[in-house]
Amino acid sequence: MSLATVADIIAGKVPQGEITTVKGWVRTRRDSKAGISFLAIYDGSGFDPVQAVIANTLENYNSDVLSLTAGCSVAVTGEVVASQGKGQSFEIQATKVEVIGLVEDPDTYPMAAKRHSIEFLREVAHLRPRTNIIGAVARVRNTLSQAIHRFYHEQGYIWVSTPLITASDCEGAGEMFRVSTLDNENLPRTDAGNVDYDKDFFGKETFLTVSGQLNAEAYACALGKVYTFGPTFRAENSNTTRHLAEFWMVEPEIAFADLSDAADLAEAMLKYVFKAVLEERPDDMAFFQQRVDKECISRLEQMVDSDFVRMDYTDAITILENCGKKFEFPVSWGVDLSSEHERYLAEEHVGAPVILQNYPKDIKAFYMRMNEDGKTVAAMDVLAPGIGEIIGGAQREERLDMLDKRMEEMNIDVSHMEWYRDLRRYGTVPHAGFGLGFERLVSYVTGVQNIRDVIPFPRAPRSANF
């Protein structure tokens, strides 16, 4: 007797005639008074449940089997046989049904109904992985995550674990969460009356990181090709379908590389992970295609086979100015593109993700490399239809004098940045990298529109439940 997953049984990987046990949860029960019941059992191993056929001759048929409802946990033992019914190739002819855990009140079990709004499921985040859609999201998310690690590993990148607690308050990527062990009710004060962070755990002000990039640069300037993949925190009061206070980010950093190399890497990485999802999760993707977004599979298939469009910011402005469309925010060279502009470029003008490059220096961060024109920096954004910015990256300023000039222009406190300047003082090299918002990637791949539904327990302003 063996223990098998639902996925292996319905895929025919368990030989017919073998006695096996599956452990999982009941999705539905259908009774036939002709003398049998059918249980659809899922265990998370794949999208489709396995059917267990249970004869009323089983000793606990009346006492246990007939009281099973959606959500009950069971262990079913029986012979794997070819199914007599339509809808599945293989099923289990049960010889034993063991009830592990009943649902104590089926009438109020939140997951019992057939259809739920995605908003309701958000309120029961501890139970929603039991649904088809959130289960599928979890598997696709895992596949994307594994594929990202595999991609960088195969390309010779080192995975660097950058710190989540940081003292750099000038990363410029947004508001930060304070990390402190001080007693808020009784804060220590300096003679001048300010909070005395010398008394705090780290002896200085500390925060949760908004990006691992600066630390990743240090390792790239020693190990060549590195990446970070971990959680990131932004205390911005953003209430949208594409922002989280806690999200995961993939940040590769490449030494001896320029902007074009970073764009090449972004394109290759996206194609690699799209291909992995298409190959490894056809069951879940078929569900998303049927119920969430008709285009989700064809979109990925097209992208795997086509070159991404690359466009300079300056050319994008010309396109927007001449497209004849009225925008709420007027377009001219030097403005930061807003959602409507990015949407037009990605969704209407190109109809696919587009890589925008070489932005005006005044709308970008201090560490981005100044171009020869003195007006633009070697920055890039990957804009995805329906999502917007999915990747933001740049070639880093490797020239110390230029870096200092930019930090001065942007009023950045250099005192925390000496270590970062050292990277330019001791054997500096051109290098480049980008940040990929992992949840935005999951959202793009699955077609699930709200970012709060592609992370297990979303954290957002006024929302940190479970």
Place this chain on the structure above:
RNA sequence: UCCCCAAUAGUUCAGUUGGUAGAACGGCGGACUGUUAAUCCGUAUGUCGCUGGUUCGAGUCCAGCUUGGGGAGCCA
């Protein structure tokens, strides 16, 4: 943070000019069937988000608040 919309049964929703609460699904009971989110019959659902106001009377009108959704800004 700003703009718009919503809140009624476990869930998804309907509820007319203000007159005392309804359907479907799910649950429960039964019928029927190698069933496929089965089908058919029966049955119970409830602090109408909260507080106040208008009114003889408020799920319905008004104000404030709370929560949720969409859009914008910020960004990944």
